Amino acid sequence: MRTFKEFQHHIDLHRERVVKLGLALAKTHFPALNLKTLESFLWLHDHSKTLTNYQSLKKYEYNHSLFPAERLFEFYGRTPKTNEETLQLIDVVNDINAIDEEVCVEFFKLHADLSWGIQDAFYTVEKVADLVDRSLDPMAAEEFGHPMILASEFVQDPYMATLSIWLETHYHQITKDLSFSNPLCYKLAE
Numbered sequence: 742m743r744t745f746k747e748f749q750h751h752i753d754l755h756r757e758r759v760v761k762l763g764l765a766l767a768k769t770h771f772p773a774l775n776l777k778t779l780e781s782f783l784w785l786h787d788h789s790k791t792l793t794n795y796q797s798l799k800k801y802e803y804n805h806s807l808f809p810a811e812r813l814f815e816f817y818g819r820t821p822k823t824n825e826e827t828l829q830l831i832d833v834v835n836d837i838n839a840i841d842e843e844v845c846v847e848f849f850k851l852h853a854d855l856s857w858g859i860q861d862a863f864y865t866v867e868k869v870a871d872l873v874d875r876s877l878d879p880m881a882a883e884e885f886g887h888p889m890i891l892a893s894e895f896v897q898d899p900y901m902a903t904l905s906i907w908l909e910t911h912y913h914q915i916t917k918d919l920s921f922s923n924p925l926c927y928k929l930a931e
């Protein structure tokens with residue numbers, strides 16, 4: 742992946758897969774959840790990385806000259822080399838997490854009828870879908886600059902590990918009609 746535009750496309754595809762994976766997981770493991778509400782929550786996944794105008798970012802007290810995704814793209818495909826770079830990456834990740842946490846808080850304010858238990862289930866579904874996609878997306882190893890460990894081996898929580906195993910087993914079936922970033926497509930399009 743060479744351009745920021747390609748990186749944005751890669752983020753969009755990841756977000757779409759998280760929605761599909763999360764819904765599939767909920768249908769089988771969380772039958773009491775309202776799928777429509779869950780779907781609108783899942784579409785907010787990695788929202789911070791889609792923000793490319795200062796007006797929307799101002800709302801989150803974000804005041805860096807580059808957009809969050811632009812700062813992340815600087816580390817695409819490599820791990821930080823110096824202490825300064827490590828701090829820079831931590832800073833970007835903290836900013837991204839702060840925005841996404843706020844986005845979730847806003848969502849649950851709008852859906853004040855959802856109990857803590859339901860909110861917790863929403864977070865679990867999102868987290869497992871995100872981790873499983875990150876570990877099985879063929880582009881992830883390139884993005885992070887190192888081979889990926891399966892989510893089910895990475896997560897500490899035994900319940901989340903069980904959910905991850907189920908999702909990993911069904912991953913290819915659930916994502917079969919969805920796109921993945923493919924550097925070849927970009928080459929052909931040029």
Ligand SMILES: [Fe+2]
Nearest residue numbers: 755786787871
């Ligand atoms: Fe994600």
